[in-house]
Amino acid sequence: MTHAKTTPTSRAAAPFLDMRKAAVFLVRYGMFIALALWMLAMSLTSEHFLTSTNLLNVARQAAPIVIIGVGMTFVMATAGIDLSVGSLVALVSVLTAAWLVAGLPPLLVIAMVILVGVMLGALNGAIITLGVPAFVVTLAALTSFRGVGFVISEGRAVPISDPIFAFIGRGDVLGINTPLIIAAVVVVVGWFVLNRTRFGLYALATGGREEAARVMGLAITKIKIAVYAITGGLAALAGVVISARLSNGSPNAGMMLELEVIAAVVLGGTSLFGGRATIAGTVVGALLINFVRNGLNLHGVNPYWVQVVTGVILVLAVLMNTVLNRRAEAWARANPEDDREVRK
Secondary structure, eight states, X not given: OOOOOOOHHHHHHHHHHHHXXXXXXXXXXXXXXXHHHHHHHXXXXXXXXXXXXXXXXXXXXXXXXXXXXXXXXXXXXXXXXXXOHHHHHHHHHHHHHHHHHTTOOHHHHHHHHHXXXXXXXXXXXXXXXXXXXXXXXXXXXXXXXXXXXXXXXXXXXXXXXXXXXXXXHHOEETTEEHHHHHHHHHHHHHHHHHHHSHHHHHHHHHHHOHHHHHHTTOOHHHHHHHHHHHHHHHHHHHHHXXXXXXXXXXXXXXXXXXXXXXXXXXXXXXXXXXXXXXXXXXXXXXXXXXXXXXXXXXXXXXXXHHHHHHHHXXXXXXXXXXXXXXXXXXXXXXXXXXXXXXXX
């Protein structure tokens, strides 16, 4: 019977390996830890934070961000970005109200606005595949979509009183709020597609090394158009949820929503440079942003400062996503022997 010898070198390397494992753990699950710590702190400092009413309100507000965030995760997986989702929500909100006023059946209206979202998202993707940067294309769409919404509505909000929309926005099934059910279904489907289908694998490959993916024979153009179409459709679905919850169609709906979605996706660990994406992380990022805002509001912080904090969170998310994560992962992969050589 033989025993492996423990050398002085291996004993010296053990602490370094443990530190690297801890670094990898923090990189992968840092946002989950941050969310848990924030909720613990708020529960100890505010008696209203952990009430069912407050938690339900935060989850309901986070639902549209989660819905769009799933689509944005696919876009960022391909190393893209979509700045137009907030304006698309506004356009869908206006179209929903206008078509309901025109007497169209509510289910048909929902199908039509989602189709509009898919088509506009696919249009963004098609232009991007021609070589125009995604930032430029979607920034132009951000202005155009909301502008069309203002033209259609003439700048006015139109009430929505249809009972089906009331159910979508404020109803419940077995005590679970309808927007939460919609968001949960989107998350489950999105997770399955990203992690268990060839399309998800191809999207990640496209963002990881596009030229290598092209050489492998992947249909890069179709993949890019598809991920933007998915995001457009989910933005339209979120627009329906928001309009139903607020009971009106407004060209001001979804204002600055794109920044919250991007912050949630980046906070969750999806890489800005493509090739790495996580649906679960996106959900946690959305919840963290909304719980931070909610906690500050419960403590009477000036709403303008809450906006400042949201901006700071976005900057920190980008910093962690680009610099800290990369350095932590590089350090975690390094050889302990190399570390000692450098220190000598």
